[in-house]
Amino acid sequence: MARIRTLEVVSELVANVLSVDCSVGDSVAQGQALVLLESMKMEIPVLVDAAGTVSAIKVSAGDVVQEGDVLVVVDLT
Structure with a gap:
């Protein structure tokens, strides 16, 4: 049985x-x-x-997210 590998996309800052x-x-x-964040009036796209x-x-x-919070989980292909 194949094991599904996952990737957690996390925030790199408070936003x-x-x-x-x-x-x-x-x-x-x-x-x-995948997600668009805003911090200090700047828009920051979060890429996978x-x-x-x-x-x-x-x-x-x-x-409101903190640094290290999981935003999206992706099953890798």
């Missing part, structure tokens, strides 16, 4: 979540923006490091 630009079940490509399928979304627009 507000402006938008979540993916849905559970979406196929995503390496480098694709590898291709896969979104298996969980841990945040919603309007949330």
